[in-house]
Amino acid sequence: MAGGLFALLDDVAALARLAAASVDDVGAAAGRATTKAAGVVVDDTAVTPQYVHGVTADRELPMIRRIAIGSIRNKLLLILPVALVLSQFLPWLLTPILMTGGAYLCYEGAEKVWGRIRGHDAHGAPVAEAGADAEKQMVSGAIRTDLILSAEIMVIALNEVADEPFLSRLLILVVVAIVITIGVYGVVGVIVKIDDVGLHLTQRSSAALQRLGRGLVAFMPRLLTTISVVGTAAMLWVGGHIELVGLDDLGWHAPYDAVHHLEEKVHDAVSGAGGALGWTVNTVASAVLGLIVGGLVMVVMHLLPFPKKTAAAH
Secondary structure (H helix, E strand, C coil), X not given: CHHHHHHHHHHHHHHHHHHHHHHHHHHHHHHHHXXXXXXXXXXXXXXXXXXXXXXXXXXXXXXXXXXXXXXXHHHHHHHHHHHHHHHHHCHHHHHHHHHHHHHHHHHHHHHHHHHHXXXXXXXXXXXXXXXXXXXXXXXXXXXXXXXXXXXXXXXXXXXXXXXXXXXXXXXXXXXXXXXXXXXXXXXXHHHHHHXXXXXXXHCCCCHHHHHHHHHHHHHHHHHHHXXXXXXXXXXXXXXXXXXXXXXXXXXXXHHHHHHHHHHHHHHHHCCCCHHHHHHHHHHHHHHHHHHHHHHHHHXXXXXXXXXXXXXXCC
16 A cells, blocks of 8 residues: 555656656747747837827826737737647748748838938837827737737747647747737836836935936937847848748758858857857848848838838838
8 A cells, every 4th residue: 555655656756747847848948939039029129119109107007008918919819829720730831921020020120220321210109199099099009010020929939849749839839928928018118117217316305316317317218229229130130040041941051051151160260259259140141131131122012002101000
């Protein structure tokens, strides 16, 4: 009897270790998938604060909360089921879909670069008008934009874990959706409140706190500019890398082999810093390819009679 009890306890312990390992595997895979989607995440973080530009301070966080709820619905109720069905029954479609999304990222990045060259912002900041209807329209527009970005995030994440069993894929993508949504909109919430905190500090009696407050208010526009620049670079890098790997998967190996060969040469030539320099070479090459692809798409988009973007569009 005692031997049977100990054997049962051993089995329970083995199952617990297996479950813990599975949780670790899901967490590690979700971390890798989230990293792969970094370019879109940064862009999402850079774009969202513009949708609460011009609203009163007491409405900023409620609007962001509504956008975040819409974002998680986009990911879990719309995108996730479609992505899982495709990965289960039509996995060969994932690379073309991913490359289409990558081309969209390249296009957005190239348009931002072109907008800065011409002195215009490719993401024209929407100005919120007074009233519940205007706020509702602004939130709806942000959720529609989020649908595009969330779809790209989820497809990138899915491609990273396409070889996992169905249940693991489901759990990983749920984790990615929740973590990214909380991360993006948590950061956005902090960003939009920096100037409010600064203004509050300028009204304190302490001269040091007043200086800190003025510094925060002055820092806010620079922060948004930095995020926007990083988002543009990340989109070109991630989008270009998606195209590079996708072309290799579809049978055109020359571009990927050329970049990989150059990366290996730099890695072997420089001791100590070879790994970092090799990564830099791959990143720069991917960004250049992204800029080329984005420029070509941008030319096509401007030549064909497509509706032009409005200020509320991404």
